[in-house]
Amino acid sequence: MDSYLNADQISFRDGLARWVDERLCPRAEELDRTGEFARDLFEELGSLGYFGIMYPEAYGGLGIADRYLLYTILCEELARGSMGFAATVCMHASTATNTIFKWGSEELRQKYLVPAIQGKKIGAFAITEPNAGSDAAAIRTRVTKVDGGYRLNGSKIFTSNAVIADFITVAATTEVGAGAKAINLFLVDKETEGFKVSRKLDKFTTHCSDTAELSFEDVFVPDDCLLSGGGVGMKAYESLTVDRIFTAALALGGGRAAYEAALRYAQERQQFGKPIGKFQAVQFKLVDMLSTLEQARLFTYHAAQMADRGLPITREAAMAKILAADGCNDICLKALNIFGGYGLMMEFPVQRYLRDSFFPMIGGGTSDIMRLVVARQIGL
Ligand SMILES: Cc1cc2nc3c(=O)[nH]c(=O)nc-3n(C[C@H](O)[C@H](O)[C@H](O)COP(=O)(O)OP(=O)(O)OC[C@H]3O[C@@H](n4cnc5c(N)ncnc54)[C@H](O)[C@@H]3O)c2cc1C
The missing domain is CATH 2.40.110.10 (Butyryl-CoA Dehydrogenase, subunit A, domain 2)
Structure with missing residues (x-):
């Protein structure tokens, strides 16, 4: 996948991935159990500039050309740690703030957009x-x-x-x-x-x-x-089209977390005197999971890059959401299966991955509504 990104994009992703591993992953289980909002982590991300990816420097944003791709990477990496936390950020730093940037007066932008980019106000x-x-x-x-x-x-x-x-x-x-x-x-x-x-x-x-x-x-x-x-x-709703790419990215992150956990487990868990990953049935599941993930990821990045180039994305954004959201749910179900009985235990995160995988399939429009969007685009 790295061949698809340039050096700056890889460095952005790797820096963020370190933050997710060090700051978010250790808290993810507790956040799921308590349902609490991690305000401290939210503010930290704001102070690091991540909420400004989509916006110009004049409002405290990063003012970058590849903003949709980098925002996609942000949603994916955060969701790898916690889909719930990522959903909060995704809604805040795009959907809730973009309309203010797009249509708000200068006064509204100063009052709401600027503190939102800093992580001091939530939308x-x-x-x-x-x-x-x-x-x-x-x-x-x-x-x-x-x-x-x-x-x-x-x-x-x-x-x-x-x-x-x-x-x-x-x-x-x-x-x-x-x-x-x-x-x-x-x-x-x-x-x-x-x-x-x-x-x-x-x-x-x-x-x-x-x-x-x-x-x-x-x-x-x-x-x-x-x-x-x-x-x-309805033009107001059309401005939400690009958010479908970000919801797809949430699914990519969730799917990756489930795939990586299942791969590790298949290498460690021994039955009949060998790791279960040595059984062909388990191998095939993991290969199908990886294929689904990479396919969805490639297409989601492609849709984000089209958005960065200012091309029409109605069809691609909806297709990315279908591929990634349905794919993530399937990956998580297979991961649960690989974990056997332990997959059903609350102390293992794989049940969380499966529960969370339903969010991208419904939030921002169901997969079948996305299919209707694509059907209209192909003249049906
Ligand atoms: C966790 C969560 C967070 C959300 N966050 C937000 C938010 O921040 N802001 C917000 O505004 N909304 C939010 N939503 C709402 C979300 O966008 C809607 O739930 C979604 O669009 C589906 O609407 P509905 O639940 O009323 O289902 P319905 O529209 O009642 O659909 C029920 C079923 O019928 C199917 N269906 C409906 N119409 C058709 C059709 N024409 N053809 C074929 N099938 C059809 C659907 O695909 C679905 O399977 C959130 C939802 C969830 C679950």
């Missing part, structure tokens, strides 16, 4: 509602124009980072039932009256990435907190 992004998941244009959170701003009323579900967030980008409609054209994005500060995190959800995957329900009761949002340029409707 979330809320589209999904109890009755609007895959059908994201069916949201019912209403926005009404009032003097000096807008009023939001409604609720959201499955919002990642909601409990820890300082600000949330919220999708709302001017007319329920009018579909995409009536939808816009609004930046809501968590201190705003009428806004509430109504319930933290208990889930079996990515424990240390919080997921919650939100409620908005007559929440006032000033005029300049209207993001997405006003009236661009």
